[in-house]
Amino acid sequence: MAKPKEKKKKAEDQSPSKSDVGKNNDDDTRNSQHQEIDEAKSIKKMKKKKKQKHTVTMETIAENPNNISPIVGYFPSGYDPLKNNNSNGVDELSTKLYRNVKRNNRLQLVVSPNGSQVDFVGTNYSGEAASAQLCAYSLGVFDKGTRTLNIVPIAANKILRLEPRVRGSDGPETEDADTGKQELTAVERDEKLRGLTHMYSSKKSIRQAEKLDSLRRQEDTGNQEEFDRNIAGAINKDALEIAVTTDNARNTPPYDLAATTPQLAYPLERIISNGEWDYLLDVFKLMKAGAEMTPGVYPSFVCNRSYKLEHIQDEDEKKRLAGIFSFITHLVKFKDKHSMDGVSSAKHHKIPGILFQKFSSMFAIPDSKRLPEERKNLLINYVLVLTLFADDFRTDLSDIAKDLRMNAVALRPHYEYLGCKLVREKNVLLATLPVPLTFPDPRRKRRR
Structure with a gap:
């Protein structure tokens, strides 16, 4: 009789209770919720995978002067x-x-x-x-x-x-x-621009504009005094021959025919004004910091002669030579900015505003990206005169010809036009400047 009772107990133990059934239902709902979340995540992943990256080529078309651009x-x-669009195509x-x-x-x-x-x-x-x-x-x-x-x-x-x-x-x-x-006239436009500069520009820009105005006034005063001297000595022909000429006479920097030394043949103060030296300290500061000049930033002429600054003991003389190097750099980069083959090298070069305005008025023309041939030759002549100062008036033509994107043969007539003599020493062609200054006679083409 005891054995059947044990079977009943075992049967009762095998049948689940109500609490167990509730727990199983909760587990099923949780599992179904987790499955739904996983399915949603997988759908999102599938959507993300469907989004593909497309490669688009962007092309910038330059303006063609022969064709009219879109209006x-x-x-x-x-x-x-487009509101009353004609369906007949008219x-x-x-x-x-x-x-x-x-x-x-x-x-x-x-x-x-x-x-x-x-x-x-x-x-x-x-x-x-x-x-x-x-x-x-x-x-x-x-x-x-x-x-x-x-x-x-x-x-x-x-x-x-x-x-x-x-x-x-x-x-x-x-x-x-x-x-x-x-x-507006040119004077009224300058006055208006000056007023806008004082009202809205930074203090640095205002100081540069004021210094530029003062330099212009000094230059105008100097030109007037020079004109008065020339008028006073107009009767004396010898005085006229030795008078200091302006750069308009021969498309060259200002020169003095009566100079007894090469340093005075092309007065440096007439090429670089007194107020411009403060903006030519980049080479001097670079040398003070002990940094090297990179050929991509500075012309090869300047990089190959940077060692000269280390051997100069006088601080003023060192600043003077460094300023000449900096002025040559800005002139070369200004030429590159206005040329087809050199615009990339001068893309990131920053010319001080006072010098950029001076170069633009001397060498460039408004509304033109290229320099006229005559003004480009004037810029080259300014660079060559400064190379003479940097090399104590015995300069090698090879590296500056490379900076100007010319060959040494094409650069020789420019030096000769400035009154230089070309000599060869140890298979190196050097340009020297003898005094008194003499210019070659203009060559005339023979008629056939």
């Missing part, structure tokens, strides 16, 4: 040219572009809706377009097939405001008259 304009009046708008005959940089865009007496006119020289602009606009066109983003400059770098105007009114004539009144 961008907007209608401030709220007129929508153009609803007539767009015309006019260019000034005398001033080809002035453009006028006229948009004329068909069947209307109102024209929408926008210009790049009056109204909103005449205000100050501190950015450049470009138009981007993305080609999905080739995955190329073409960036094109827009015409006149202006977004034209298309104002409504009744056809036949005299608006354009009155507008041209107003724009003529807005044009």
Whole structure:
């Protein structure tokens, strides 16, 4: 009788209780929730994997002077040219572009809706377009097939405001008259720029502008005194021959025919003004810090002669030679900035503002990225005269010819034009400057 009771107990132990059933249900719900979370995470991972990175080529198209660039304009009046689009394919708008005959940089865009007496006119020289602009606009066109983003400059770098105007009114004539009144003379423009500099520029820029003005006034005073001396001695022909000439006579730096030493033949104070030496201390500071000159930053002529600064004991003489090296560097980099083959080497070179304005007025012309041949030769002559000062008037032509992107044969006529004599010592061609200064006679082409 005892054995059946034990079987019943075993059967009761094997059947789960209600509490056990509840626990199992909770575990199932938790497992299902974890499975749903895992499935959501896997779906997110699949979506991330589906996102692919696309490679896009960006191409910048330069402005072509023979073709007109895209023109961008907007209608401030709220007129929508695409609202009444003609389904028959007939153009609803007539767009015309006019260019000034005398001033080809002035453009006028006229948009004329068909069947209307109102024209929408926008210009790049009056109204909103005449205000100050501190950015450049470009138009981007993305080609999905080739995955190329073409960036094109827009015409006149202006977004034209298309104002409504009744056809036949005299608006354009009155507008041209107003724009003529807005044009300032050179003196008024300088005064206005000086006022804006004092109002909005930094203290450093204001000091540089004031120093530049004082240097200009000193130069004007010196030119007037020199002119008075020349007029006073006009009767004496000998005095006229030995007078200190200006750089306009022979496209050279200022020279003195009566000089008895090479140092006075081309006065250094007439090439580098007194106020400009304070902006030519970069080579001197670099030498003081014990750093080496890298050929990419400084011309090879300067790098090959930097050792001379270490052997000079006099501090003023050391600053003078370092300033000449710095001035040569800025001249060479200014030439590279305005040339096709050297613009990359001068891309990150910073020329002090006072020197950049001087170089721009002497060697460059407005609205041109290239130097005229005559002014480029003048810049080369300034560099060559300073190389004579740096080498005690016995200079090697090879390294400075490399810096000017010329060969030594092409550089020889420039030295001869300055009155130098070329001598060969130990298979090295040297340029010397004998005194008194004499210039070669101009060569005339023979007629055949």
